[in-house]
Amino acid sequence: MKIGIIGAGAMSRAIGKHAVAAGYSVMLSNTRGKSGAESVAQTIGCLAGSAQEAASYGDLVVLAVPLRAYRSLPSTELAGKVVVDLLNYFPHRDGVIGTLQRGEMTTSELLAQQLPGARVVKALNSITVEDLLKDARPAGAAERRAMPVASDDADAKSVVCEFVNKLGFDPVDAGGLAESWRFERFRPVYCVALDQDTMRATLAATSRETTVPDGYWLYNRKVLL
Numbered sequence: 609m610k611i612g613i614i615g616a617g618a619m620s621r622a623i624g625k626h627a628v629a630a631g632y633s634v635m636l637s638n639t640r641g642k643s644g645a646e647s648v649a650q651t652i653g654c655l656a657g658s659a660q661e662a663a664s665y666g667d668l669v670v671l672a673v674p675l676r677a678y679r680s681l682p683s684t685e686l687a688g689k690v691v692v693d694l695l696n697y698f699p700h701r702d703g704v705i706g707t708l709q710r711g712e713m714t715t716s717e718l719l720a721q722q723l724p725g726a727r728v729v730k731a732l733n734s735i736t737v738e739d740l741l742k743d744a745r746p747a748g749a750a751e752r753r754a755m756p757v758a759s760d761d762a763d764a765k766s767v768v769c770e771f772v773n774k775l776g777f778d779p780v781d782a783g784g785l786a787e788s789w790r791f792e793r794f795r796p797v798y799c800v801a802l803d804q805d806t807m808r809a810t811l812a813a814t815s816r817e818t819t820v821p822d823g824y825w826l827y828n829r830k831v832l833l
């Protein structure tokens with residue numbers, strides 16, 4: 609399976625590195641076309657292209673850009689693709705987006721609205737890039753960290769669950785896109801290392817009223833694993 613990555617920053621590099629190690633063919637991209645992403649691609653051992661080329665290339669396409677870029681994604685090329693959304697909403701960086709600010713929709717629902725035909729799956733948002741690099745483990749290893757995965761498309765969700773597994777994490781079915789607020793920022797599982805059973809139980813116990821302070825994960829990242 610081929611993996612396209614829109615973005616060539618910290619998350620793109622970490623995912624690209626794990627994906628190449630797992631045997632996937634990868635193309636990443638940034639705003640500056642093929643030549644702009646070339647040096648990052650060389651360090652990972654993958655291809656570089658424009659955002660449109662990476663979207664066309666991937667059977668699975670990871671969006672690893674700031675949320676503020678959601679309107680400039682290559683929607684034509686992403687139609688029909690399994691699209692991994694790992695975006696988190698930071699109003700100071702992304703600008704205030706009313707529907708997100710008021711909790712009327714999840715970041716994934718916003719993205720799905722913007723990308724008609726894309727098979728959007730929320731995953732890989734709930735881990736820091738540092739942990740993504742160092743916490744990956746082979747299947748069955750002790751202390752393997754769980755990763756929530758949500759989508760309205762069951763087949764796309766299972767493709768992404770397998771991808772997450774190959775990257776080194778235990779996927780946990782977290783329902784549809786409308787449920788993905790359970791692992792957005794300010795929720796107890798956000799960026800906290802949990803095993804599969806604890807992840808499932810904590811997601812289920814998280815209500816709209818269950819919030820944690822910003823940075824909670826900094827002090828709780830390992831306690832539950």
Ligand SMILES: NC(=O)c1ccc[n+]([C@@H]2O[C@H](COP(=O)([O-])OP(=O)(O)OC[C@H]3O[C@@H](n4cnc5c(N)ncnc54)[C@H](OP(=O)(O)O)[C@@H]3O)[C@@H](O)[C@H]2O)c1
Pocket residue numbers: 614615616617618619620637638639640644659671672673674675677680681694695696697732733734735736737738
């Ligand atoms: N860092 C983390 O620990 C972490 C963890 C979980 C989730 N996330 C989320 O992952 C996303 C990426 O974070 P990051 O830390 O990797 O950011 P980053 O290091 O700043 O990289 C962002 C990348 O996106 C590219 N980009 C921006 N707009 C684009 C567009 N319209 N088309 C194509 N490429 C575009 C940038 O390219 P240029 O250099 O050309 O501008 C850059 O390569 C964010 O939404 C973040 O909230 C981050």
